Amino acid sequence: MMKCKDVEFEVVVAPNEISADAAEHLLTCVTCQAFAEQHNGFEQQLAGVIDCEVPAGLRDSLRQQRGKPARLGWRLPVSLAASFFVAMVSFSLFTSDPVALPIDRLLVEHFEHDGARSIKASAQINPQQLARMGEAFGVRVKLTEPVSFVEKCPIGDSYGLHMVYQYKNKPITLIYMPDIPLEETVSFYYAGLKGWVKPMPKGSLAVLGGSTSELPEQGFTNEAMEWL
Amino acid sequence: MQEKRKQLEYERLVLVYSDQLFRYAIWLCRDKNMAEDLVQETCLRAWKSLDKLKDVSSSKAWLITILRNEHARQYARYRPDMVDFDLDLVSFRDTNNDTSADAFALKQALNELANEYKEPLLLQVIGGLSCEEIATVCNITKSATMTRLFRAKQKLREVLRPEEDQVSR
Numbered sequence: 001m002m003k004c005k006d007v008e009f010e011v012v013v014a015p016n017e018i019s020a021d022a023a024e025h026l027l028t029c030v031t032c033q034a035f036a037e038q039h040n041g042f043e044q045q046l047a048g049v050i051d052c053e054v055p056a057g058l059r060d061s062l063r064q065q066r067g068k069p070a071r072l073g074w075r076l077p078v079s080l081a082a083s084f085f086v087a088m089v090s091f092s093l094f095t096s097d098p099v100a101l102p103i104d105r106l107l108v109e110h111f112e113h114d115g116a117r118s119i120k121a122s123a124q125i126n127p128q129q130l131a132r133m134g135e136a137f138g139v140r141v142k143l144t145e146p147v148s149f150v151e152k153c154p155i156g157d158s159y160g161l162h163m164v165y166q167y168k169n170k171p172i173t174l175i176y177m178p179d180i181p182l183e184e185t186v187s188f189y190y191a192g193l194k195g196w197v198k199p200m201p202k203g204s205l206a207v208l209g210g211s212t213s214e215l216p217e218q219g220f221t222n223e224a225m226e227w228l
Numbered sequence: 229m230q231e232k233r234k235q236l237e238y239e240r241l242v243l244v245y246s247d248q249l250f251r252y253a254i255w256l257c258r259d260k261n262m263a264e265d266l267v268q269e270t271c272l273r274a275w276k277s278l279d280k281l282k283d284v285s286s287s288k289a290w291l292i293t294i295l296r297n298e299h300a301r302q303y304a305r306y307r308p309d310m311v312d313f314d315l316d317l318v319s320f321r322d323t324n325n326d327t328s329a330d331a332f333a334l335k336q337a338l339n340e341l342a343n344e345y346k347e348p349l350l351l352q353v354i355g356g357l358s359c360e361e362i363a364t365v366c367n368i369t370k371s372a373t374m375t376r377l378f379r380a381k382q383k384l385r386e387v388l389r390p391e392e393d394q395v396s397r
Contacts, residue, residue: 009374009378012377012378012381012382013359013374013377013378013381014352014358014359014374014377016358017358017359042381042384042385042388043353045330045331045334045388046334046338046353046381046384047353048331049331049334049335049338050251050255050338050350050353050354051251051354052251052254054246054247054250054251055250055260055264058246058247058250058264058267059242059243059246059247061268062242062246062267062268062271063238063239063242063243065268065271065272154235154236154239154240
């Protein structure tokens with residue numbers, strides 16, 4: 001059995017890395033439990049003090065700067081926020097199959113990472129900007145509702161067109177993935193999200209929202225965009 | 229590495245780690261603009277040498293090592309010209325801002341920590357690095373890392389609860 005002082009040492013040094021012996025000790029020692037709880041409060045306070053606001057455009061400027069010389073106007077305001085498919089990219093980059101993870105899981109994982117930020121955007125995207133972005137994907141977006149977020153996202157070995165718009169007063173996320181084909185529509189409902197991914201003439205289109213959101217009918221995809 | 233794959237991997241790194249890099253950089257540079265430049269240089273170097281990153285699980289430590297080296301190379305020499313660290317720089321500017329006296333004291337004590345203690349602590353808190361990873365980045369042993377982390381936190385805890393800590397000894 002470990003001594004309390006040794007357990008305290010482990011708790012202080014790295015609360016997330018304590019040994020099995022220390023964890024076992026913690027289960028039975030009230031004194032150490034109290035210490036660990038108190039220390040947890042300290043860790044949270046410390047994290048709060050160390051943390052700081054990150055400039056809003058930093059990530060986007062870093063994303064755009066690759067291959068360019070440093071300090072070349074990189075702090076220009078960037079209107080679009082970045083949007084990425086972290087889990088999918090990190091996984092699929094090292095596999096030959098771009099959709100090695102189930103597509104619904106990929107979407108949910110992406111949304112968990114980027115959903116809050118994309119939904120936060122409230123200002124309407126300039127129609128010309130939306131048109132330009134759509135053209136890059138060979139589509140014309142025909143949504144009648146204002147789009148508040150549009151971003152080119154890395155997805156597997158290719159990119160997706162990520163958009164957010166309001167549908168019945170709830171934000172709905174659309175992700176057009178031209179290089180990820182699908183044989184049939186996939187519906188999903190988990191992790192507080194629900195949605196479906198539908199095969200398109202080229203690639204697939206995902207529609208997702210919160211568990212309480214009302215999603216548009218699947219036929220809506222035919223009206224949402226047309227191919228150029 | 230194929231260009232497209234390299235590009236995607238770069239974007240993944242930026243997505244996942246740029247915030248942490250900036251937060252770490254601002255503690256190193258003590259200046260917001262310099263921190264941004266440092267992160268930019270770091271990412272530029274990462275882009276150039278991305279082919280050398282063989283193990284994706286070590287991406288974070290790899291990037292932080294680049295940042296540290298870049299900081300040492302480019303910015304350390306400017307430090308004598310710097311004014312005292314503006315503590316507000318590292319304060320929250322959002323709703324979570326902790327403006328309590330404890331937070332201020334903690335921030336000041338952290339700033340006054342010797343680098344050998346402060347750095348492992350920042351790497352753990354900001355970067356979420358394990359003791360093993362911190363040891364690799366700082367080029368010290370794991371046990372030295374643990375000792376430094378313990379002492380750093382002990383010191384900071386004393387600032388917050390001096391009487392309590394003295395009594396408990």
